[in-house]
């Protein structure tokens with residue numbers, strides 16, 4: 001971007017010209033304090049909100065770590081050679097008469113301990129034993145002791161028996177009759193045992209809920225505190241500040257606001273860690289974007305919203321929205337005096353239709369007001385809903401001074417990128433993404449725009465370092481036109497290209513000379 005344009009942008013969007021809607025002129029950010037757009041940031045993903053794929057070893061100490069909350073299992077009766085199924089998706093009996101498995105044949109775990117689980121079916125009911133003491137049904141809305149099933153697996157963990165709370169094993173008596181009345185206490189796991197099922201694991205989550213509940217409170221506290229202390233340290237902030245970056249986006253979870261007594265299974269200590277982050281950011285003159293990545297009830301079904309089992313309940317009630325606003329209120333109040341408080345991001349990646357547009361706009365308005373109670377200079381970032389129109393927030397957010405709309409751009413996750421070559425990926429960024437960003441970015445700068453997540457990774461196999469360099473540079477060029485700025489996902493990652501630290505250290509991304 002030519003220098004003159006940059007200067008104009010800077011003047012236009014400098015926080016010093018914010019004015020609130022009632023016409024009152026708001027305080028200027030003190031001179032030489034704080035960071036202003038254009039923002040070049042990196043996300044500190046996998047630090048205060050766990051995502052297993054970023055650092056899988058965090059889960060290594062969990063017993064039966066393949067059976068965490070939200071793990072999806074399918075069970076095929078060896079005697080019937082048919083899948084176990086919640087007839088009608090739930091609300092009635094279990095049967096064993098399906099030749100193939102999909103939604104109704106999938107059971108989600110709620111973990112009680114490493115061997116004991118509630119089994120949640122497609123329509124969200126839980127499996128239990130009917131009052132006749134034998135018939136297995138999926139009719140319970142919220143599980144208790146009567147819904148605690150014990151999974152007993154064979155040595156290679158490909159087969160399992162399911163022991164009901166009555167002490168007896170489930171058996172497929174016939175294809176249409178599944179009962180909890182099999183007495184055989186031992187088995188040779190053979191195909192003649194009606195209580196034996198072949199187990200297939202078809203999905204699972206490795207988020208904050210899973211790691212905390214998987215370890216249990218005492219061990220989770222120990223493991224996570226160690227992680228928080230060592231994963232990102234002061235030296236990382238120094239590195240970031242000398243690498244041509246001027247801010248960090250820090251994902252946090254809603255439980256941080258009730259530190260030191262967060263609701264189970266979450267554990268205390270992430271707030272102290274965020275305090276440290278601010279201290280280091282101040283020392284190295286970096287801005288901090290506090291990003292509410294996991295909201296109560298989960299705003300999307302992914303592990304990064306700390307979903308328990310893939311269900312998504314955020315925004316369903318006014319009370320839930322008010323609870324989320326309180327988290328924003330708490331965080332803004334806590335850091336309002338820090339010159340490093342660059343922005344508060346109200347919610348990461350809400351997903352329709354769970355997060356309805358009216359619920360989201362109500363929350364964004366209330367969340368915006370909560371931030372403005374304490375600061376007139378911090379930006380307020382509003383994430384676009386995933387898979388929704390990328391312009392749906394513009395009119396709304398455009399009316400709120402200092403509001404920023406966040407879009408996330410990955411050449412991944414959809415089939416659009418299947419089979420694209422290196423050059424096609426780069427062209428996509430330079431043409432399609434560039435046009436998309438232009439439709440979100442209004443010339444008057446209201447709202448500002450932020451590419452809050454992107455990465456130089458793609459579906460191309462075996463690309464060279466030079467290919468990656470060109471891909472990263474294309475994105476830096478295009479996302480540099482976002483009026484607030486951009487943030488790479490993420491700073492550290494066992495997958496090298498997802499680690500900005502690795503990309504900088506290996507010369508694939510260099511910002512100081514461009």
Ligand SMILES: *[C@@H]1O[C@H](CO)[C@@H](O)[C@H](O)[C@H]1NC(C)=O
Nearest residue numbers: 087095096097098175176177
């Ligand atoms: C499975 O069994 C139930 C109960 O008898 C029956 O209603 C249903 O039609 C059966 N489904 C199949 C695919 O056989």
